[in-house]
Amino acid sequence: MLLKKYVKNRRKLKILFLLMVIALIVITVVILNISPNVSSTERVLDERFIARIYGGGGGVVGSQDGRLEQPPLKSPRQNGVIVPEKYDEHKVKARIAQERVQQLRQEQQRNAVDAGEERTKLDAVTTGVHIFYSAPVAWYKTKKPQLVAPQLQLRGAAKELLNDVSDAVLSSASSSPTSGITSPTTTTTTVKPVRILNTAFYPALGLYKPTTSLLQKHFDNIHNCGIGVLILSCSGKAGEVELYRQLLELAPSYNLSITFEISVAGNQSVEFLQQQLEAVRRYATAESFYRVYSLARKRLVPVIYVSNAYKLSETPAGRALCQTHPETLRRIFDAYFIGHIRLKNHVDIMRRLCFEGFYNKLPSNGATFASTWKNWSYLKSFALTYKMLFVPTVGPGFAERNKFPRHGDIQRHRSNGRYYGVAWRTAILNHVGFINIASYNNWPDGSQIEEVIPKAGFLDYNPGAKTKYIDLTTHWVGNFLKTRHEAAAVAVLGQPSCYEFLNNTIC
Template sequence: MRLAAGWIGGLALLAGLGVGTGGVAARPAPVVDGPKLVLAFFYCWYGPTSFDQGQMSDRPAPPYISDHDDVIDRQIRQAQQAGIDAFIYSWMGQGDVTANNFPKVLAAAQARDFKLTLYFEVDAALRRGDMAQQLRDLITKYSDHPAFLRWNGKPVLFFWRPEAYGDPAAWRRLRQQIDPDSALLWSVDTVNANYLDAFDTIHFFSAGKWRADTDVGAVHKQWRAVTDRYNRDHGTQRRWVAGIIPGWDESRVRPARPNAKVFPRQDGRMYETAWQAAIDSNPELVTITSWNEWFEGTQIEPSATYGNLYLDLTRTWVARYKGQTLPPLPAPQLSPNQCEVMNGYRVCGKFLEYWKQHGGLGQLGYPISDERVEPSLTDGGKRYTVQYFERAVLELHPENAPPYDVLLTQLGAYRYQCKYPGGAPNQRDGAGQPLAFGETGHSVSGKFREYWEQHGGLAQQGYPISGEFEEVSDLDPGKSYTVQYFERAVFEYHPENAGTPYEVLLAQLGAYHRDGTLCPAAAAAGVPAAGCRLAQRALLRLGDPGL
């Protein structure tokens, strides 16, 4: 996890860049251009409780433990399918968990013909021993490994926070001790061009130097020019490595960081803008910040909120960068007996497939029951196999062909009729362009429309069955939120999360249903949940008063 000292905003970071003029290290022999490669910064430090600390803006789907073999293999496979050539593995010094896990990841990479290199985190490594000795040990132990990344035949090393060790002159001396013949390619994260005196490339870990409104196209082009000018002035072959981010959100990290960075993802638009800017700067290599830095919210790994969106975007943009055409990935087909354990419950077969393909943790939440058979809320008491999740109940309908063989129970409609039999008070139309539905006489607009359209629309959320209105939260007593009811969900607007994936949240209808509180009036009167379900069954038809 980066402990950034601050930002240098916008194009101001380009002002006053000096190009080193003295004491240049021995010039490497001229080389021809190597292949275009895409590399992603990778972190192997997550343990059993890492994703349960409330310090992340999103979570992986499902959560994992970094050193598990199946997790490592899955991550490498997904990266390869997205067109990524190698991971830049965060290494925080001898004896650290990242050092202990590196051989395991390297072996897994070799098994899949994938590549790995090291991100030498200078400040952390300095706390664990002598810099020169640690570097010598790493180079001796790993640089000849078949899975260690090479470019133009040279092993590649990346360095973060070079100033923690010293100025460019100090690095020239260090490199002269360790790599006097420039047998390796050294890349450094900096906005000080003088470090090109000691390093072969400059890369940007990206958002540590930028703001959300930075013109990344101008920055990339300027640094392409800085690198080219350095080479002309010194007769060198320094390389430009363009950096890409999907977004950034470190607002939940504790202890709180001063001026915590929050760069909204804009549903992939920030990522695509960064990719285009990188390609326009004609980089030799491209780095992605990051595969899985979840604390800072820069990950492209599949997440609860975005599913596989960023892997799909990566495939598309890698192909453009490399001038390739990648075949489409086949849709995942799960065995009927395939299961995963989450939150202490097994999710299997069709339910697991649906959960993975329809938003996972962010859309449906964790499972909160095993599979069971119970009467339908809306189908004349017919019994179905169901499974409860925090925000939904899934019903298995083997009589239907896919994709209708798994359906969501209409918990939103059920709760609305129980709670507001005469219709909710003080309803209003939302701001923004409305999408109207004559079937129910209601529309959806603004942030709710954006969420509805991006998260399954009619098939997953159902029709809107109310306007927007204020409702006191069941989970946060005394606090009121703007809500809108849909057949299968209740949307809540959270202005405190503006600009994040959590600006619109779903009520935990599955949990309410399991606990017998989905129908508040019935619960208060002591009516069993099953009795309330049967009593309300007839009200769940489109066109009824109040719907």
């Protein structure tokens, strides 16, 4: 009845509505003021979480319900102004760098696992592919420091006068020891030579020494690539005899053969070359000593590489390898000698010195005539004309700048394996009988295919895995075998070619 009474008056109704709105506003303000005292499980900003993330060190405090809570964050203030948190750029960069290094390590481990799972192995082993092997590796080179004695720089008459005075003083001192004048003494200081790590890459196995387990790992890698022959450098030193005998005993377990490379020079006599052959002959009775069947001699003949053979052209020992020589060295050790060449006229020198073949040895395209890929077709044609054997040497690259300074910079970049591939493809297309690989572990020359690890100050195989060039070698040896089988299948019967035999046969 009261509401109906007031409804009839429109002015009074407006006043009543306004009072109700004011009452609702007052009630809302009262409720909002008392809400912080009420424990709520839902908060827009969880102060305990923020304090834990930013590592608030104020300790924990107890809440009314007995739970331990972090104290709320309090921004520092100076004169009533909020001071922002300090930003340490160095710490942030260090944290980002650590995260990046960790990420790279995980990627490398993942790539190594993937490469190990996808790595291919050749079931067949060919003796048509030879690889240079260093045992032991010369990790360091010795550099003698240059000492410059302090000298007085004089010219003309002053220098001559000083020399005359010093000579007179020395002569008088030597003639009259009691005159009180003593001759000047020179003091010399002995400076130790500096050892420098002589490699552009860093091996994954460290700076190793040849042990049984290490040799087994190397031989297993070489066997899996399909390579059948190792070339060792024979110098006749006493320390290498036992090591090489161990290599010869271990090789048959991995279906490998071993041959040797001897080194000669232009000023060496027949007696020196004789000593070199006698040093190799001591290993000739081993089962794994590499031999081929010669059609001309109708017997098995060992294969020996001769480094720097072109230097024998003007020496008495030059024609000592010929059968017609009165003191022929073939009586000591008869073998199929393959000589090292560099220039175009060296092939004719090899023919006159009675070598059965020649090889270029240096895996640096363009450094010499023999190591240039486009010249291999000429060398192959010359070898066929005179019934000789041309053995090209391929390599993944070359990282020794000062080995042949007369030819300038002969360093060759690997170009992510493309350099290695062009060398292999050129050798295969020339249908050669043998191919040399330089090398498995010649680290001082930077021509190795062995595994490396990324290390500060050294080159590596990135973006590939550490076994990148072992895998590439397996691939190209397989292509070489395939090409030889195809060539042998289409060979004309009755006209055998010394470059197409698959049974270790040569002319």
